[in-house]
Amino acid sequence: MTTIYRNAAVFTGSADEALQEAFSVEGGRFQAVGSEAEVREAAGPDAAEVDLGGGFVSPGVIEAHAHLAMFGESLGKVQLRDCKSLGEIQQRLIEAREANPEAPRILGVSWLFEAVGDVHPTAAMIDEVLPDVPVYLDANDLHSAWVNSAALAELGITRETPDPVGGEIARDEHGEATGLLYETAAMSYVWDFLDSTVTDEKRVEFLDSAFAAYLAAGVTGATDMSLNAADVAAIRRILARDGRLPFAITGHWLLQPSGDTAEDLAAVERVVGLRDEVAAAPGAEWFRIVGVKFIMDGVIDACTATMRAPYANGSNCDPIWNEERVFPVAAAADAAGLQIAMHAIGDRTSEIALDAIEHCIAVNGERERRHRIEHLESVADTTIERMARLGVTASMQPVHCDPAVLDNWKSVLGDERAETGFPWQKFRSAGVRLALGTDAPTAPYEALPNLYIALTGGSAIDPSLPPYHPERVFRPAEALSALTAGAAYAGETDGVNGRIAAGLRADFALLDVNPLEAEADRLLTARVQQTFVAGESAYEAR
Known part of the structure; x- marks a missing residue:
């Protein structure tokens, strides 16, 4: 059965592509997108039609940095x-x-x-x-x-x-x-x-809650950034129960340093084995393990992120994964074809992260890679230039610089660094690929308020606050692309979702606002009207 969705403003996921009028879905995938006439011709005379009433349609948001079980539990x-x-x-x-x-x-x-x-x-x-x-x-x-x-x-x-x-x-x-x-x-x-203390049944409940909340926010895919054995087991229980997940996820196994390189290398081998096991099991189209996650440092608020210069109180902090620890483990993961994601918040830490990636290239040779750095809250200009040269994706979260949560962040830095954080505009100018997410539950998970912060630098928590350096903000199409197509690229699912294009899975959301044209503050009260996964309605506003 082919269905035409028409009378809509259709954003395809490309920041530079004009809005389209319609698209068609067949067998859970997009069949065509374009003008109503073009889509009708592709769909044929027997296609059903759905009038979207002039609504705005976007590819489903891909949550670029999630902690699904933790988020579900946090609710x-x-x-x-x-x-x-x-x-x-x-x-x-x-x-x-x-x-x-x-x-x-x-x-x-x-x-x-x-x-x-x-x-x-x-x-x-x-x-x-x-x-x-x-x-x-x-x-x-x-x-x-x-x-x-x-x-x-x-x-x-x-x-x-x-x-x-x-x-x-x-x-x-x-x-x-x-x-x-x-x-x-x-x-x-x-x-x-x-x-x-948590039962297997409770872990499944946490995931069910996370999926439901995200679907209501227009999310149709996610990259989980802290998988462990219990999480994987719970995901597989849902696959066994339902034959699929509510939406597809890719996962990164969280590696914690043991202090013993041999033990850390053995952990990588176990991840490789689990990746291959999951890939061969039923439901592989809904769940894949694609990489490993290194938490390289901490956070600026607690003065545990590693900085090039000390904090205002004179302290600094060593990285969690220093060069000696991370180089051999990252190289082993890279050699096995695992994507490397590195949490790096301090400006010194992101330098070490890129040193590790350059080490991988030196050891394992040149090839296409999609390694990524998470957060990048304080970052040197030279690091941004290196990321562009190395093809490393910047995975960032606008909700982390909501002005309502920045007072302590700025005070512990205490100098010009307090006013140069989250430099989105520099990443864009350098040509670094960007993926935007929320990192829930460390921040609110809703996609539209996250988009609001990306467009304004203002606060979704307290809109009366002045924005944090609005010269950094995105054009609406740029930000929406980074939430969809950019996040799919970062999660290695761009051949599956993240755009409205023929052959891709029909994951899309219908909004009651056009974020490309409306005043940004409209995003704070806007709603997702309906969310579709593989062409089927997965959420509908009541």
Whole structure:
């Protein structure tokens, strides 16, 4: 059955291509796109027709940087991103406890450093209101975990507990843990423990919730940036249950440094084996493992991103994966055909990331590669030039520079770097490929507010705030292309989706606003009317 969708403004995914009037779908794929007459001719006389009422159609958004299971789980946690003070955070936790007094622990997400004030969070701050139940609070950037004394006891953390490679347990002058765990300490102690408390059924529920939320936001594909064994098992359970996923995802296995190169190389071998196993299994068109993820440094807010010059307080931080650790492991992944994604927020870290990619080329020879660097919040001009020369994709998240969350970010830098962050315009000028995403749950997941920030530099959280350097912003077609076709290229699915073009899977979204022509602030109240995956309606607004 062929269906013609007509009377629409159709954005194909190309920033330089004119809007089209119609398209046709057959067998879950786009058959033709163009004028109504051209599409009717291609579809034939027996095609059904759907009048879209002049609506705006875009390729489905590809979430370029997702943490699907974590995002789904976060939807059920205490939400703290809008808390402006410690008192508000404490009150939110009290309310959560009162609402569920039998819960074995309280889980929260998205607190901001500036909400606590000039000092870093401590267990004592939570103990004031909840001393008897373990409390675990993920920072907004998911690079720190704030816990109370009951949680420290449940984790078994004492003054003798070692810091893992690339992480730190905050301690007082006596060596006692104060309640904040940075980077791999949060991952290896807090996340691993909490993961052990989650059932297989719950993990599937988390993914189901994530898929549903994303579909309502017009998302029809994603790259998961922190796969682990439990995530893969849950994804495969959904494939076994339904025969498919709600939309296709590609995944990067999260590699954590062990401090032993042989062990890290063995981890790459295991990823290669799992990639091949998943590729040979039923449902491979819906789930592929394409790469590995290196979290090279931390975040600027916690002063754990590695900078070329110290922070305002005189501190700096070593990378989590330094040259000695990352070079052999990256080269092994590259040799196996895995895509390399590197979280690099500090300006020094992105230099090391490119050094690693150049090492891969030197060791493994010239060939087409689609390696990528994630975030790039503070970055040197020379790094941008190197990325263009090496063909490395910049995967960035406009929601991370929402002015509502930048106060602490700017203050810890304290100099001109506070005003030169997120230089999208320099990447565009240099010809670097761009993919835009949200990194949910570190930031709001909705695609249209994310697009608003890309177009204005303003705040989707508090639109009254002045924009952060609007000279950086995108043209609407550029930004929408980076959310769709650019993200598909970065995720190695550009031969499958990300554009409205003949032969590609019919993943598209119908919006109640034309973002290429409407005032940008209209995006803050706009809605996705309908989302289609493989030509079938996957979400419809009520």
